[in-house]
Amino acid sequence: MNVNYYQDTAFNSKKRYHLSPESGDNNxxxxxxxxxxxxxxxxxxxxxxxxxxxxxxxxxxxxxxxxxxxxxxxxxxxxxxxVERSSKWFRLYYFLSALGKGLIAIALPLFTLVCLLLGVLNEEVFTLVFFPALQWIFLPAALLWLQVMLMDRGYWTPTWIMTSxxxxxxxxxxxxxxxxxxxxxxxxxxxxxxxxxxxxxxxxxxxxxxxxxxxxxxxxxxxxxxxxxxxxxxxxxxxxxxxxxxxxxxxxxxxxxxxxxxxxxxxxxxxxxxxxxxxxxxxxxxxxxxxxxxxxxxxxxxxxxxxxxxxxxxxxxxxxxxxx
Structure with missing residues (x-):
């Protein structure tokens, strides 16, 4: 073993160590x-x-x-x-990403189907409900989900969110x-x-x-x-x-x-x-x-x-x- 590499406090199971009295019963x-x-x-x-x-x-x-x-x-x-713990912002970011994934994978198909059925009766459903929802709800959710997927693969990682x-x-x-x-x-x-x-x-x-x-x-x-x-x-x-x-x-x-x-x-x-x-x-x-x-x-x-x-x-x- 290279004695110059490891410090004196390094653990070596072949040594014997001094066992002192433990602290009180409240440990x-x-x-x-x-x-x-x-x-x-x-x-x-x-x-x-x-x-x-x-x-x-x-x-x-x-x-x-x-x-x-x-x-x-x-x-x-x-x-x-x-071992590090991610920041509260990182955990919130991942929670919103999971929510975005759920919106795109589950809610969007159901929402589209409902709008198509209602659009047969009233074409204004698309202009008043469907397209605004795509723009303000589903598009941001898709971008958030995409960003976290890329981050998991080592790309596009915003430094502000990775604090730990x-x-x-x-x-x-x-x-x-x-x-x-x-x-x-x-x-x-x-x-x-x-x-x-x-x-x-x-x-x-x-x-x-x-x-x-x-x-x-x-x-x-x-x-x-x-x-x-x-x-x-x-x-x-x-x-x-x-x-x-x-x-x-x-x-x-x-x-x-x-x-x-x-x-x-x-x-x-x-x-x-x-x-x-x-x-x-x-x-x-x-x-x-x-x-x-x-x-x-x-x-x-x-x-x-x-x-x-x-x-x-x-x-x-x-x-x-x-x-x-």
Whole structure:
């Protein structure tokens, strides 16, 4: 391992870390455990990925973004995982886009049919109702829907609508986990070994169990956790949350190569441990990126099928010395 690349605070599962006394009974971990949540231990990462993380990404989309926006930085690379929350204007914009899509796909055909039927009786329906509605309602809706479709494909992105604020970051190089406030300022930043991973379970109004994965800081007593669940689609299975935790451990552990997934492939050669691993194993540096969309879907499906019945994480690791 290149000792000059990683900082002293970087997480290495082959080391032993000092375990200090926890903060009082009022900390986030203990409150969560009292409500029936599960504490997921540190474990030896295995070569498994969560197929639910970054599920919207595709090789063709990545290549198109590289062509249209060569300076765009990925949210996850060899150094940092950055999770951001879009602005309220962006969410409103997407809501209006969905509304525009509904107007064009559903309301416009019905509205046209009604106007045609009424126009047989009164031709003024077209001049007084149909054409004004096309101009002031359906045309703006169509333009809004078109713009968001182009934006999803990497074109025509208004910068004012794409503003966002950081939620949290994970830094492989330093081992630090940082949570941000709503205004974008740092709430806290600590090494990952000072966090416990918790699978929070809460029943919904329908009686179904909902799950969330988070990191709770062991010592500060902060009631604000790191929402790891935002890395995947909502309400995943319990086994998938275990795989997400395994993937995070693999990413943060500098004794291990980076997780082998599409989003991290283009920066694997920049991480010393991963570059050495790939050199020894002869890994194809464009294994994921050269797949067609159909091959990519089939590969993820094959991985999911292969994962059925297999352990989601490696054996538990005791990386801590005794509490002093």
């Amino acid at each position: 986030l971990l203990k409150k969560s455990l009292k409500l029936g949540s599960q504490k997921l231990p540190f474990s030896n990462p295995i070569n498994e990925i969560s197929t639910r993380v970054d599920i919207e990404n595709k090789p063709s989309l990545m290549e198109k973004l590289r062509e249209t926006k060569p300076k765009l930085e990925p949210f996850w690379d060899h150094e940092k995982l950055i 604020k950081k939620v949290f970051t994970l830094n492989r190089k330093t081992g630090m986990v940082t949570l941000y406030k709503g205004n974008g300022k740092v709430r806290y930043s600590h090494p990952i070994v000072e966090f416990d991973c918790v699978l929070v379970s809460m029943p919904s109004h329908q009686g179904l169990m909902n799950y969330n994965l988070m990191l709770a800081h062991r010592y500060s007593g902060s009631m604000h956790g790191i929402p790891l669940s935002t890395l995947a689609t909502p309400n995943e299975s319990v086994s998938e949350y275990y795989r997400i935790w395994n993937m995070i451990l693999c990413y943060m552990d500098v004794s291990q190569p980076l997780p082998d997934c599409l989003i991290l492939e283009e920066s694997r050669h920049l991480d010393p441990v991963t570059a050495e691993y790939d050199r020894k194993t002869g890994r194809n540096p464009r294994y994921w990126r050269d797949m067609s969309e159909e091959e990519y879907k089939a590969t993820l499906e094959a991985i999911r099928n292969k994962q059925q019945g297999k352990p989601e994480t490696g054996p538990e690791l005791n990386i801590f010395s005794q509490v002093s």
